[in-house]
Amino acid sequence: MTRLAIVSNDQPLQPEFAPLVALATRQLQAGVGSIFHSLYLNGSIARGCAKLGQSDLNLTLVTQGQVTPKLFSQLNAILYRVRQPYFNVVSDIDLQIVSVQEAKDLQQIFHWGVWFTHLSRCLAGTDLGQSFAPFEASWDLAKGQDGDFAKVLNHYRHQILEARTVGALVHASQQMAKKAIRSCYMLVLHLEKQWCFDFEPMVERVVHYYPEMALPLSRVLILLAAKPVKRTAILQLLDEQILPFLTHTFEQIERRIG
Numbered sequence: 001m002t003r004l005a006i007v008s009n010d011q012p013l014q015p016e017f018a019p020l021v022a023l024a025t026r027q028l029q030a031g032v033g034s035i036f037h038s039l040y041l042n043g044s045i046a047r048g049c050a051k052l053g054q055s056d057l058n059l060t061l062v063t064q065g066q067v068t069p070k071l072f073s074q075l076n077a078i079l080y081r082v083r084q085p086y087f088n089v090v091s092d093i094d095l096q097i098v099s100v101q102e103a104k105d106l107q108q109i110f111h112w113g114v115w116f117t118h119l120s121r122c123l124a125g126t127d128l129g130q131s132f133a134p135f136e137a138s139w140d141l142a143k144g145q146d147g148d149f150a151k152v153l154n155h156y157r158h159q160i161l162e163a164r165t166v167g168a169l170v171h172a173s174q175q176m177a178k179k180a181i182r183s184c185y186m187l188v189l190h191l192e193k194q195w196c197f198d199f200e201p202m203v204e205r206v207v208h209y210y211p212e213m214a215l216p217l218s219r220v221l222i223l224l225a226a227k228p229v230k231r232t233a234i235l236q237l238l239d240e241q242i243l244p245f246l247t248h249t250f251e252q253i254e255r256r257i258g
Helices: 018-035 043-048 069-086 106-118 139-146 149-162 165-186 199-209 211-224 231-257
Strands: 036-041 057-063 095-099 121-125
Touching: 018 036, 018 057, 018 069, 018 121, 018 211, 018 231, 043 149, 069 095, 106 139, 106 165, 139 165, 149 165, 165 199, 165 211, 165 231, 199 211, 211 231
Parallel strands: 057 095
Antiparallel strands: 036 057, 036 121
16 A cells, blocks of 8 residues: 655745735634634645645634634634735635544544645644554545535535626636546545646546546536536536536445445
8 A cells, every 4th residue: 555645844835825824824823712723724835836826725724612603704704804915816715624623533534634644734733634644545535535525516516506707607617627526536546546636637547447537527627727618518517427427436436345
């Protein structure tokens, strides 16, 4: 078995994103107050390969207690203010929130354990990534990272349905496309034995094992490129090709490997 790569805490941030990351860290840490445990950077900015104006700022906040609806609203307001001077630097800011109890739950080890050990860069607080040994590529790991694919894709489906502007439709379609490709790659992670974060190489590896997905995934890449596509065509692609493939193949692998 092959141990997966780990995001480095020591690699310097890309200079165009460093001030935004620093500001977000200070503001969130102050906003959470006494229940703050730790804050992490994820995604392409954490890996040092983000694209100016195209990449999201992905953050994970760990708390020592439950976040109240009032505090949740305050954190959203903080992120809104933080983004304003950097509107052209990132396309969006995404914040996940989890309690330290849930993050350390052994039943969640293939989700949060892998997340903090391999896919997160600690910005402040006690680094949960130091609590686990490096993980090996496996089907259990893939399930832990992507077992919720149907829920997430249906969330984006709702956003696509509710989009009232071309910009909103394109953004929701891009987010759906990213999730669809990542979910497809998770089906072959245990065979590939390594992370892959670039979308076109991910598609290539999926098509290597599942040639029938060449055309559907080429259409998903069109959505990823922010090209306008009719809403009905997007939903047809998701409902008739992507979701059925993911569901059937996930169940097939689960029966075979368990």
